[in-house]
Amino acid sequence: MAGLIKTEDVALVKERSSLEDVVREHVTLRSAGPGSLKGLCPFHDEKTPSFNIRPAVGAWHCFGCGEGGDVISFVQKVEHLSFTEAVERLAAKLGMELTYDESTGGRPRGEGIGRRARLIEAHRVAAEFYATALVNLPDARAGRDFLRERGFDRRAAEQFGIGFAPRAGEELSRHLRDKGFTDDEITTGGLAGRGSRGLYDRFRGRLVWPIRDITGDVVGFGARRIFDDDRIEAKYLNTSETPIYKKSQVLYGLDLSKKAISRDRQAVVVEGYTDVMACHLSGIETAVATCGTAFGVEHIKTLRRIMRDEADQAPARVVFTFDGDAAGQKAAMRAFGEDQRWASQSYVAVAASGQDPCELRQSGGEPAVRALIEDAVPMFEFAVRTTVGRFDLHSVEGRVQALRAAAPIVASIRDRSLRPEYTRTVAGWLGVEVEQVSAEVARAGRTAGQHRGRPRQSEVRD
Structure with a gap:
C-alpha cells in the first residue's frame, strides 16, 4: 500500500496553488465585494450565484448547498479524486515532486504519480503518436485527403491535434509499452483491448480527434472511418467510459x-x-x-x-x-x-x-x-414551427390539433412578456383567431400547473 504524502509537501502544494486559477478552470467568477468572488456552483444547479471564494484566504464555500473547503478539497470534489490524487494533480501542475512517508510504506516503485495522472499521461503520449502518424505514415494519406476535401489544411489539423491510428492494430500498444506503461494502464484507459493474443489497439485505420477535458488534458478519442474495408461499420467510434472519460460530462472543443x-x-x-x-x-x-x-x-x-x-x-x-x-x-x-x-x-x-x-x-x-x-x-x-408542421393546416381538424399541440409550448415560455406576441404569431401561422389561441394557451398553462406538483430533487434551485 502506498504511503502518505509528507505533511510539509501537502502544505506546500496548498500554499503554492492558486485557488482562483483552479476554480476559474471550471467556473466563471465575478466580484462579490472586497476580497471575494462568486459564480454558479459546480456542485448543484442554481440560477443565481451562491458559490463564493476568498482567494487571499484560499477558501471556498457555497451558501446554496453548504459545500466548502480549500483548493485540495475543491479539486477532489470537482474531479472526483481521492485526497492523494488531488494533491498529486496540483503538484504536477506546479512541477513539484512529492515525497512520501517511508514509515507508511513510501510510494511503490514505478508509481511516482497516481493512477489518474498515469492515464492522462498515456493519453498525451497517444495523442502525439497519432498526430505524428497522420503526417508520416503512407496509409494516412486517406486521412489527409479526407481533411483536405473538407477544407482543413495541415495547420488546422495541428490546431485541433488530429491524428491517424495505424491499420496494423498493435502499433500504439507497442509504443506505450516502450514508454513504460503497463498493459493494465493501457486497457483501463480505453486505448487498447485485450484478446487471446494480447493487446490490440482500440482504434485502427481511422482519423482520430483527441477529446480534452475542460482543463486541456486529453481524456479520450473520437475516431472516424475512412477506409471502405473497415470491418467496423460505425462511422464514428469513441473511447468507452473510463476512470478519466465520462461522455456525459465532456464537450469536444x-x-x-x-x-x-x-x-x-x-x-x-x-x-x-x-x-x-x-x-x-x-x-x-x-x-x-x-x-x-x-x-x-x-x-x-x-x-x-x-x-x-x-x-x-x-x-x-x-x-x-x-x-x-x-x-x-x-x-x-x-x-x-x-x-x-x-x-x-x-x-x-x-x-x-x-x-x-x-x-x-x-x-x-x-x-x-x-x-x-x-x-x-x-x-x-x-x-x-416543428410541432405545427406535423399537421395538415388546410383542414379544420388539422388546425385544431396543431393548436392543441403548440399551446403547451407557448405556455411554457419563461418570459411572460413574450407570450402575447407568440400567441399572435401562432394564430397567424395556423390561420385562427388570436382569442382562440390565447384561451388554449391559458388552458395548457393551468394543466401544466396542476401536474407540476412539488419540484423534483433534480430541478434547479435558486
Whole structure:
C-alpha cells in the first residue's frame, strides 16, 4: 500500500496553488465585494450565484448547498479524486515532486504519480503518436485527403491535434509499452483491448480527434472511418467510459472555447468534430460538440457555469445547430425539452440548405457559417414551427390539433412578456383567431400547473 504524502509537501502544494486559477478552470467568477468572488456552483444547479471564494484566504464555500473547503478539497470534489490524487494533480501542475512517508510504506516503485495522472499521461503520449502518424505514415494519406476535401489544411489539423491510428492494430500498444506503461494502464484507459493474443489497439485505420477535458488534458478519442474495408461499420467510434472519460460530462472543443464562451457569454452547440473545426476557423470560437451522446443535463450545467447563465444578469445566448433532416428536428426537440434549465435565451440555427457547419463552410465559405449563427431563431419559435408542421393546416381538424399541440409550448415560455406576441404569431401561422389561441394557451398553462406538483430533487434551485 502506498504511503502518505509528507505533511510539509501537502502544505506546500496548498500554499503554492492558486485557488482562483483552479476554480476559474471550471467556473466563471465575478466580484462579490472586497476580497471575494462568486459564480454558479459546480456542485448543484442554481440560477443565481451562491458559490463564493476568498482567494487571499484560499477558501471556498457555497451558501446554496453548504459545500466548502480549500483548493485540495475543491479539486477532489470537482474531479472526483481521492485526497492523494488531488494533491498529486496540483503538484504536477506546479512541477513539484512529492515525497512520501517511508514509515507508511513510501510510494511503490514505478508509481511516482497516481493512477489518474498515469492515464492522462498515456493519453498525451497517444495523442502525439497519432498526430505524428497522420503526417508520416503512407496509409494516412486517406486521412489527409479526407481533411483536405473538407477544407482543413495541415495547420488546422495541428490546431485541433488530429491524428491517424495505424491499420496494423498493435502499433500504439507497442509504443506505450516502450514508454513504460503497463498493459493494465493501457486497457483501463480505453486505448487498447485485450484478446487471446494480447493487446490490440482500440482504434485502427481511422482519423482520430483527441477529446480534452475542460482543463486541456486529453481524456479520450473520437475516431472516424475512412477506409471502405473497415470491418467496423460505425462511422464514428469513441473511447468507452473510463476512470478519466465520462461522455456525459465532456464537450469536444471546450478547452479551446471556454475563454470565448466566458467573454461573449455565448455557446454554440454543434453536432460533430468537423463542425467545431469549421466554426472555430470561421471565427465562431464558442463552438463545442458532444462526444457520441446526446446533449444532456451535465453538459448544460458545465456551460452555464462558464457563460455565467445567471438569472440576475443580462441574458446569455446558447445556439444549437442541427441538420435539416428528421433526425435533426428530433434532436432539436430533445434540446427544447431541457430548455427550462437555462436562465438564458436559447436559439436554433438550421441552414436553409440543410447543411451542417462543415458543409456550409465548404459551399459558402466562412461568412456563411457566421451568418448561420447570427440568424438563429429562438428555440421556442423553432419548437412551435416543428410541432405545427406535423399537421395538415388546410383542414379544420388539422388546425385544431396543431393548436392543441403548440399551446403547451407557448405556455411554457419563461418570459411572460413574450407570450402575447407568440400567441399572435401562432394564430397567424395556423390561420385562427388570436382569442382562440390565447384561451388554449391559458388552458395548457393551468394543466401544466396542476401536474407540476412539488419540484423534483433534480430541478434547479435558486
